[in-house]
Amino acid sequence: MRNVTIVHVAEKARVSVKTVSRVVNNEPTVTPQLRERVQAAIDQLGYAPNIAARRLGGSRSFLIVAFNDRRLTLENWRSDRGNNWIDRMQYGAMLRCDVHGYHLLCELIDLESDQLARRVQHVLSSLRPDGVILTPPNCEDPTVLEALKRAQVPFVRMGSAAAGPGARVRMDDHAAARQLTEHLVGLGHHRIGFVTGSARFLASRAREDGYRQALAAAGLPVDETLLVPGDFTFEGGVSAAEALLSRPDRPTAILAGNDETALAVMHVARRLDIAIPNALSLATFDDTPSVRLSLPPLTTVRQPVAEMAAQAVDLLVAAAAKDGKLSRADHLLPFELALRASTAPPP
Amino acid sequence: MRNVTIVHVAEKARVSVKTVSRVVNNEPTVTPQLRERVQAAIDQLGYAPNIAARRLGGSRSFLIVAFNDRRLTLENWRSDRGNNWIDRMQYGAMLRCDVHGYHLLCELIDLESDQLARRVQHVLSSLRPDGVILTPPNCEDPTVLEALKRAQVPFVRMGSAAAGPGARVRMDDHAAARQLTEHLVGLGHHRIGFVTGSARFLASRAREDGYRQALAAAGLPVDETLLVPGDFTFEGGVSAAEALLSRPDRPTAILAGNDETALAVMHVARRLDIAIPNALSLATFDDTPSVRLSLPPLTTVRQPVAEMAAQAVDLLVAAAAKDGKLSRADHLLPFELALRASTAPPP
DNA sequence: CGTTCCACTGAAAGCGATTTCAACCGAAAT
DNA sequence: ATTTCGGTTGAAATCGCTTTCAGTGGAACG
CATH class of the missing domain: 3.40.50.2300 (Response regulator)
Known part of the structure; x- marks a missing residue:
């Protein structure tokens, strides 16, 4: 039962490895009959493709990296009343990652560090994610943006109206x-x-x-x-x-x-x-x-932080599935009005 | 400059691939002189080992998975006053992961789902993490524990005194x-x-x-x-x-x-x-x-949530570096007294 | 002086997927 | 009846690293 690989599935379904791969990746050129047989084998064996092998063999890594600012994160949970931007972002991103069979990897970076560029470059080159999500204040940092551009990895800046490289997702x-x-x-x-x-x-x-x-x-x-x-x-x-x-x-x-x-x-x-x-x-x-x-x-x-994150993931996944290129589009999402006690009829 | 592999480093340093690997993994049997030459090549090329290849070739994945309860997470940021257990856990875990060259992968699971066991098994078998961190309430869930045990992946239960498999890290x-x-x-x-x-x-x-x-x-x-x-x-x-x-x-x-x-x-x-x-x-x-x-x-x-998470990571990494086996130990950490207004001298 | 051994280095074989490309087959075209 | 072609399927190379194991040279030994 341990270490079920694509080969085991192929043997059980009496097809080639490549055909199993086709089924897993939902490629169209498989006859329904074969597809069903393969799917049955997958289910019975409880097979799940190994993400590392997938990355190595193919062009996608099924990974999305979210960079969080270390100081902000620390400040947030220390203060006991920090804003929950990061949680909401993570939640929205995770849900969509799940749907796409992707995984979200959160990495801490320190914008004040002089090793910042190196750090970003290292993360990208060792993980080779299919996309990166940037939240404030990272999405305004020139060093980070430059490193991402050089690594040619698609990225989305969330909640920032600032012009610049990468796609943007924000509210209207x-x-x-x-x-x-x-x-x-x-x-x-x-x-x-x-x-x-x-x-x-x-x-x-x-x-x-x-x-x-x-x-x-x-x-x-x-x-x-x-x-x-x-x-x-x-x-x-x-x-x-x-x-x-x-x-x-x-x-x-x-x-x-x-x-x-x-x-x-x-x-x-x-x-x-x-x-x-x-x-x-x-x-x-x-x-x-x-x-x-x-x-x-x-x-x-x-x-709408969670929704923005979800959209960001969708964009990145779509880009990875296509050609790995992400258009520089600017996406506006609907927001929520929080009506509270500071507004009332005029005196 | 793109896609620097171990081969490039090896060529630049005029050594074999294996020697570079030894330097990267800090193996002892390399002469200081060679080590230095290799390190110089690494730095100049900005080389960072590809984690996917590392996982595929070797026995470690350099990945640690933290399972978070979906409902709890949602509840937390919805309520605007949720406890920040998860943030603190993530922060502590990430800092240590960074130190060890590991990466933290957060996955949502739904304890109420009838697909729970399947979901856990799939995550484990596609990611093959070196370890798993469980937080309440996941660390008490029999389905999750069973799935982890079957997958034979080392795991740490945080903040729970409940007996059971896996190592525990909690306060005294x-x-x-x-x-x-x-x-x-x-x-x-x-x-x-x-x-x-x-x-x-x-x-x-x-x-x-x-x-x-x-x-x-x-x-x-x-x-x-x-x-x-x-x-x-x-x-x-x-x-x-x-x-x-x-x-x-x-x-x-x-x-x-x-x-x-x-x-x-x-x-x-x-x-x-x-x-x-x-x-x-x-x-x-x-x-x-x-x-x-x-x-x-x-x-x-x-x-001490962040500290517990840090310790959990340390334990898992150490286990992975050794033989992939984690002892069932129970680790106690110092805590913090929050003295507030509900205690005063007797009347 | 030859042998043994240790410390170090390197060559080659995987790991588990995808990619590329060749082979196959039946139907349509010649 | 033969050729051609589009649609399926499979064989083999490949990704970048670790692992295993063989080789190399020099110190220590008899």
Whole structure:
């Protein structure tokens, strides 16, 4: 019973090794009759193809590598309230890997290490995965991207709007901003401030566009003075919030470009004694834990992490099955609105 | 530069393939001079041995599989407050894998599935890992254990005191109970109740022993009537707590056999209007999130999950390097006391 | 000085799949 | 009736490493 190989199956089914291989790989040119006989032998013997041999003989490894940042991972479980991005990514990826007969291999990398390029290259060359999944912050790291490109391994960047090599899978920032704005409009808000994100990121533009579009669709004018540039940092958020909230005709609601910015807005509001959500509604993006656990918890957009990972796996597997080339496409996935206590009708 | 194999290294270093292999595997019988020449070639070429070929040619696969329960995983990240056992396990395991040149492969299994045995067997026979790490609740599942035993793959059960095949790595329940009791004694408690755990589990006995030993060491008498049997369930905890707390000479502190029991004690205390920690101190084991987030948060023992995983990897790698046999040893690791608001000096 | 032995190095045979390519067979075409 | 062809099947080479075993040279020994 131990060590059942393709040869055993072939003997039992009285066919050649190659025919068994055809059945296992679902190749079309096998007569139904033979296929059935072979399948029966496989089932009876409990045969499962050896992945190492498959990799060595063929062109695929049936392996997908996910690089996780070591510091982030450590921070996550240390803090007891870390975001669960990695878990959700793994879960989604594993489920799809399973379906495709693939396996997910998680590797820790340290973006701060001077051995980073070497490390990535070693992992790739010893594992020779069919594809790599990158999550923030790895998917923005030039060293990692360069190493992947040099190794010519297909990869998907998850949850990052940054331009660059490899395919991208992320949520639809435009639609997210639109829906968040619609939510505020639906509550009765007319004057909605927007602390925009850093212009370097595509996501910022998309979010601003979504905001404008939602207002236009609601027949509301866009007051350009309510659009204040932020830069995704707390400090930037503070100045922007001060500008918005110290005006006599201050907005009744604010959309923050990201979570960090939102926390800054909360900070300023508290200082100015503006109650959230009674005097000011606040909504933001990303749904990091700090925002979920803040007082009050903030209304945000929740990224479909598991779904993104699933899609990433699908893309990589499809590429491997074809020619090992992955198009540089940009895939947008629907997201989830987390309506929480920070948004309410205007005063 | 692409696809550097051992042959290329051998040619560059002007030695045989076998010698390169010896250097890579750190075999002793290579002269320092040769070793250096080979190592230089390896570094210059950026060579990393192909894991698939290594597995196929040799007896090791350099792979360790960790089985995670699908439902638990899903529940964890859905609930937004799941315990981070899995993350911590992965982190610890990965770090050690890295050191040994191994790779960690996480696989989801569904304990409820009727395909469970098949699934486990398939994973093992296609991956042929050098070892398997089992976490609760997988490490108690007879189907999984049976499949592992039949496949003759070494495995480590983490965090479970249950007897059975495979090696175990867990915390020292005896010492944990002792320290928890000492903590209570240190606060000034003399009458400390103990709702013991289910007698089926070795951990229960160990905890009870630790409790007794701590009392003895402090020169306190053991009042046998303060030891009430629980069974690790909420209901069992309720009856035990009622028995303890309705006495006129009720204890000023209670040690609960596990977290579930502790929650039951809290429940009863609240009903009887006994304030924690003012009128009653409460401490427990396991540190599941429910206990961390309860009001007040409970003093507990925190399992050294990452360290246990690291040890598990070390054991498996050592076994693979030797003869592929893993002794059935039981390894105890030090733990961490989480002193929280549920324990205070007696009234 | 020849033999034995040890320490080191290398040649060749797998490991279990895929890939390539040749062989086969019956049906359609000539 | 023979050739041709498309669709199936199988034989053998191959992937990159380890394992096994044979060989080589020099020190130690009689």
